[in-house]
Amino acid sequence: MKGKLEEITVRDLIQQYCLEKRTARLILQHQKNVAEVYIKDGDIVHAKMDKQAGEMVIHQVLQWQNGNYETQDGKQPPAITIDRFWLNLLLEDQLPITSSTPSINPEQTPSPPKDKQAGFSPDLFLQEISSQLNGYLGSAIMSQKGIIIAQHAVRKLYLEEALPYISHLIKILPVIVEKSALGQFEEDLFTTDSAHCLMRALPTNQAFLLVFTDRSARGVGSLLFFSRTIAEQIPTFNLATIAAPASSQSNVRCLYQTNCPVYQRKIKVTDERYQQIKNLYCLAEFRACAVFELIQEINRSGLPINMYYSEIQALVRTS
Amino acid sequence: MQSNLYFHNPSKLELIFQTLKTELGEDLLGSFLVSAADNKLVYAILHPEQQEYPPFYTTIIKIANSISQKMQLGMVEDNLIITDRYYLLTRILGQNDYYWGVIVSKQAPLGSVRILIDRFSPQIINAIV
Numbered sequence: 001m002k003g004k005l006e007e008i009t010v011r012d013l014i015q016q017y018c019l020e021k022r023t024a025r026l027i028l029q030h031q032k033n034v035a036e037v038y039i040k041d042g043d044i045v046h047a048k049m050d051k052q053a054g055e056m057v058i059h060q061v062l063q064w065q066n067g068n069y070e071t072q073d074g075k076q077p078p079a080i081t082i083d084r085f086w087l088n089l090l091l092e093d094q095l096p097i098t099s100s101t102p103s104i105n106p107e108q109t110p111s112p113p114k115d116k117q118a119g120f121s122p123d124l125f126l127q128e129i130s131s132q133l134n135g136y137l138g139s140a141i142m143s144q145k146g147i148i149i150a151q152h153a154v155r156k157l158y159l160e161e162a163l164p165y166i167s168h169l170i171k172i173l174p175v176i177v178e179k180s181a182l183g184q185f186e187e188d189l190f191t192t193d194s195a196h197c198l199m200r201a202l203p204t205n206q207a208f209l210l211v212f213t214d215r216s217a218r219g220v221g222s223l224l225f226f227s228r229t230i231a232e233q234i235p236t237f238n239l240a241t242i243a244a245p246a247s248s249q250s251n252v253r254c255l256y257q258t259n260c261p262v263y264q265r266k267i268k269v270t271d272e273r274y275q276q277i278k279n280l281y282c283l284a285e286f287r288a289c290a291v292f293e294l295i296q297e298i299n300r301s302g303l304p305i306n307m308y309y310s311e312i313q314a315l316v317r318t319s
Numbered sequence: 320m321q322s323n324l325y326f327h328n329p330s331k332l333e334l335i336f337q338t339l340k341t342e343l344g345e346d347l348l349g350s351f352l353v354s355a356a357d358n359k360l361v362y363a364i365l366h367p368e369q370q371e372y373p374p375f376y377t378t379i380i381k382i383a384n385s386i387s388q389k390m391q392l393g394m395v396e397d398n399l400i401i402t403d404r405y406y407l408l409t410r411i412l413g414q415n416d417y418y419w420g421v422i423v424s425k426q427a428p429l430g431s432v433r434i435l436i437d438r439f440s441p442q443i444i445n446a447i448v
Contacts, residue, residue: 016430162389180372183404193393
């Protein structure tokens with residue numbers, strides 16, 4: 001394939017081949033310079049230009065704004081001169097020298113506490129990723145029912161205003177994809193005038209990771225890669241518990257129903273399940289959801305709200 | 320929406336879609352053009368079993384637009400759905416008049432697909448208006 005560097009940046013071109021784990025030779029031409037970049041199974045392994053070879057060449061070609069490119073799929077590298085993680089190599093040039101933002105490599109990607117099951121905090125997790133994503137605007141973890149499990153933003157994002165639409169979208173996306181025989185839904189990414197908005201299904205489609213980034217700050221490829229990396233680190237145990245449907249004794253309700261004089265008669269909760277809920281109950285957003293759910297339940301029940309006064313107070317106190 | 324939306328030139332559209340097919344080769348699963356006004360299929364190269372789904376795909380982009388507006392993020396330009404097997408990239412054409420979708424296998428280089436869509440979008444607009 002041939003094209004012009006005005007149409008695609010060198011960074012995006014290399015990144016695309018790396019993300020897709022391809023093997024290829026990329027020939028890049030800018031003014032009188034011609035460079036070759038070799039990618040093997042998604043890793044940048046060799047680059048050369050005139051008598052230069054290695055990382056130095058990558059740093060130079062990343063600055064090229066115009067010229068031509070040609071890709072030759074399947075071409076094996078004649079030598080190995082680069083052994084660094086490709087994303088680190090590409091991001092290095094994007095970051096200002098004085099930036100405190102860390103670059104990404106497999107060892108540095110955000111990691112939850114060792115004890116994933118009990119100690120995982122979605123709030124802290126989102127806070128951590130915010131510092132590792134250039135152009136980060138905000139993120140959230142949502143259950144399929146539209147409950148925000150955790151959210152974080154560096155500017156006002158009006159997520160609540162869009163909640164009914166987001167909730168609707170994450171419900172229908174996996175269904176439409178499956179019905180139309182396109183396979184299993186993984187991600188949806190829409191690009192607006194100013195932002196990239198990504199929704200990634202977490203295992204079993206019961207919860208979704210949402211990431212919003214400034215469009216001018218980051219390419220789509222990096223965002224997709226990053227979302228995959230971080231999504232893998234979210235323990236499915238907690239999310240499955242949070243996102244359990246109400247019809248199957250939703251854990252969200254179990255907690256207050258257990259404490260509620262009216263509903264505890266109706267719902268049986270095992271000790272193990274109760275412990276799981278208790279672990280989750282340390283999350284501020286989750287507590288806010290519980291309050292909200294409780295009030296909804298009270299409205300549905302038609303019982304006077306003062307019957308639930310102590311339960312509401314207890315939830316608000318711990319929020 | 321203007322009634323002249325359907326005064327498109329089928330032979331021009333056919334030519335564009337065929338060129339796209341040639342460019343993407345086996346990676347192309349299908350492509351479709353849907354009118355935003357009534358969510359009807361204007362043109363498509365799709366497996367017969369999949370012809371009923373483009374309006375659903377465009378519903379997704381409409382909801383995305385609502386999300387974007389509520390969150391004050393501007394107008395949606397395109398939407399990318401990723402499955403375990405395919406990419407479905409839908410681009411809004413004109414003033415939100417048409418939605419053009421391209422479904423490619425995950426083996427296809429996504430960046431190149433975007434470039435092709437950028438390249439063909441003006442031609443499609445010329446063919447349909």
